[in-house]
Amino acid sequence: MPEHQEKSIVLSIERLSPSVYRLTLHAPLIAGEARPGQFAMVACGSTLDPLLRRPISIHQCSGDGRLQLVVKVVGRGTQLLSEIRAGQTLDLLGPLGRGFRLSPGPVALIGGGIGIAPLLFLAQSLMQTGQADASCRVLLGAQSGEDLAPLAAGFETLGCHVELATDDGSLGRHGLITDLLPAHLPNLGKVYVCGPHPMMAAVAALCASAQVDCEVSLEAHMACGLGACLGCAAPGADGRYKHVCKHGPVFKAEEMAWTTR
Amino acid sequence: MDNAMTIPSQPDLRVALGPLALANPVMTASGTFGYAAEFANLVRLNRLGGVVVKGISLEPRAGNPPPRIFETAAGMLNAIGLENVGVKRFISDKMPHLRTCGCRIVVNILGDSIDDYAALAGHLSAVAGIDALEVNISCPNVKKGGVAFGTAPEMAAAVTRAVKQETDLPVIVKLSPNVTDIVVMARAVAESGADALSLINTLIGMGIDARTRRPRLANVIGGLSGPAIKPVALRMVWQVASAVSIPIIGIGGIGTAEDAIEFLLAGATAVQVGTANFYNPGATEQIIDGIADYLRQQGESSVQAIIGGLRLGA
Numbered sequence: 121m122p123e124h125q126e127k128s129i130v131l132s133i134e135r136l137s138p139s140v141y142r143l144t145l146h147a148p149l150i151a152g153e154a155r156p157g158q159f160a161m162v163a164c165g166s167t168l169d170p171l172l173r174r175p176i177s178i179h180q181c182s183g184d185g186r187l188q189l190v191v192k193v194v195g196r197g198t199q200l201l202s203e204i205r206a207g208q209t210l211d212l213l214g215p216l217g218r219g220f221r222l223s224p225g226p227v228a229l230i231g232g233g234i235g236i237a238p239l240l241f242l243a244q245s246l247m248q249t250g251q252a253d254a255s256c257r258v259l260l261g262a263q264s265g266e267d268l269a270p271l272a273a274g275f276e277t278l279g280c281h282v283e284l285a286t287d288d289g290s291l292g293r294h295g296l297i298t299d300l301l302p303a304h305l306p307n308l309g310k311v312y313v314c315g316p317h318p319m320m321a322a323v324a325a326l327c328a329s330a331q332v333d334c335e336v337s338l339e340a341h342m343a344c345g346l347g348a349c350l351g352c353a354a355p356g357a358d359g360r361y362k363h364v365c366k367h368g369p370v371f372k373a374e375e376m377a378w379t380t381r
Numbered sequence: 382m383d384n385a386m387t388i389p390s391q392p393d394l395r396v397a398l399g400p401l402a403l404a405n406p407v408m409t410a411s412g413t414f415g416y417a418a419e420f421a422n423l424v425r426l427n428r429l430g431g432v433v434v435k436g437i438s439l440e441p442r443a444g445n446p447p448p449r450i451f452e453t454a455a456g457m458l459n460a461i462g463l464e465n466v467g468v469k470r471f472i473s474d475k476m477p478h479l480r481t482c483g484c485r486i487v488v489n490i491l492g493d494s495i496d497d498y499a500a501l502a503g504h505l506s507a508v509a510g511i512d513a514l515e516v517n518i519s520c521p522n523v524k525k526g527g528v529a530f531g532t533a534p535e536m537a538a539a540v541t542r543a544v545k546q547e548t549d550l551p552v553i554v555k556l557s558p559n560v561t562d563i564v565v566m567a568r569a570v571a572e573s574g575a576d577a578l579s580l581i582n583t584l585i586g587m588g589i590d591a592r593t594r595r596p597r598l599a600n601v602i603g604g605l606s607g608p609a610i611k612p613v614a615l616r617m618v619w620q621v622a623s624a625v626s627i628p629i630i631g632i633g634g635i636g637t638a639e640d641a642i643e644f645l646l647a648g649a650t651a652v653q654v655g656t657a658n659f660y661n662p663g664a665t666e667q668i669i670d671g672i673a674d675y676l677r678q679q680g681e682s683s684v685q686a687i688i689g690g691l692r693l694g695a
Binding site for chain 2: 122123124125163168169170171172173213340341342343344346347348349350351352353354355360361
């Protein structure tokens with residue numbers, strides 16, 4: 121699975137919520153090979169400050185070379201990415217990392233905040249390959265409806281059964297998305313989760329006690345995305361560090377240590 | 382005039398680090414290029430002057446807890462903690478691919494004691510496909526209360542002698558910039574038989590999150606690298622080049638051919654590209670091509686002609 125350094129062309133940029141943007145890029149090399157759960161290292165500009173690329177999960181790919189990334193502005197690098205305009209180029213490195221391992225059967229996809237972004241690609245792949253059907257549960261949460269609605273769009277048209285929750289109660293259930301999981305667990309073969317670390321830890325614990333397979337997509341600061349800088353260490357259950365860029369970003373939940381962070 | 386006469390020929394990029402001949406002066410810095418396989422899809426490895434692999438210790442090291450890196454203005458801090466697979470797995474798992482790279486392979490070694498360095502040098506001398514050793518003396522000497530070998534001239538000299546005694550491979554000693562006078566360190570190492578010097582390693586730095594009042598790195602302090610450190614590195618290379626006669630490899634914030642050329646002018650015979658591999662994996666090849674372009678523009682037929690070519694005075 122070769123990585124490419126590709127100068128993509130920005131086709132469009134849309135503001136989904138006050139701090140979240142969707143970039144549609146022409147990046148045929150990366151779009152042609154990316155798998156759900158993989159990511160790209162995105163250069164934020166052409167100057168030396170900020171210096172490092174930002175790891176951004178792949179939101180959607182299409183056969184015609186289009187690649188979508190969803191970027192949440194959390195600092196200067198992502199701020200610069202949010203200011204890019206159609207027609208400009210964006211230097212990408214990808215596809216990187218180990219994505220979700222798709223398996224047939226009844227599944228749930230659980231996403232929190234910007235962690236919802238890679239799950240659309242996963243849902244598409246699961247539904248299009250027939251590995252999941254209308255029993256596919258998608259549980260999505262965010263702080264508010266304003267944040268959640270644009271990220272949650274797209275799952276229902278795929279035929280998934282979507283349930284929503286928000287911290288402020290402005291959309292879906294008022295509370296944590298993890299509260300909705302226990303009712304479904306007895307019927308599930310596998311759970312895929314991406315979101316804030318406490319949410320993933322809670323889902324991992326629920327799945328472990330119900331003996332349901334669980335895959336988590338982790339986030340970490342990283343300099344290269346290639347397994348060279350070793351900056352993205354996360355503690356594994358075996359007491360050794362895993363590297364989010366290369367061993368992950370998607371891990372089996374039981375591979376990771378959930379108590380030490 | 383025949384048009385063919387004006388087509389510039391390929392300048393001679395070959396350099397020699399003492400007994401170690403390189404096809405061109407551009408190498409990768411230890412810890413920024415993994416074991417080369419990580420970049421095999423992105424860089425034509427056989428174009429490189431050399432690859433310096435991630436530092437190897439006798440036993441595997443797990444490294445530091447996260448967070449291990451923090452981006453700073455035009456630079457980054459790291460406290461990886463010398464995570465590596467250990468010498469046995471390096472030889473069995475990493476060397477087979479490294480032998481196929483088609484460029485010089487330099488193995489960076491690190492230890493807790495002089496005996497560690499000597500043992501590593503001995504082990505690696507017997508391994509086919511290794512062209513040189515680079516000795517990382519920025520590690521703490523556990524037996525001497527954790528003072529870094531590279532901060533005391535007598536310890537740096539002792540490590541150099543011990544490694545030289547155990548190997549016939551060319552020995553490069555990588556100097557720490559975290560000293561009062563790097564020339565003193567360079568002289569001590571050169572007089573102890575080092576074949577070449579590489580400088581600089583990272584500058585010790587620190588980051589703090591004002592909001593949480595916590596350090597940015599779990600290790601609290603870490604090594605600063607990237608373009609931010611280039612002027613410091615260039616100054617140190619120039620000072621050391623003026624003081625010792627063995628070849629120098631310049632390291633510190635090199636991301637473009639112009640950066641590399643500045644180091645050559647300051648007196649470096651070769652350069653290592655480090656942090657730039659992270660933000661621009663194509664940097665090394667671009668630098669090799671850029672040096673050749675510069676030499677053509679300057680009417681030089683060989684890169685040797687510009688080494689130490691800094692013009693001083695009026």
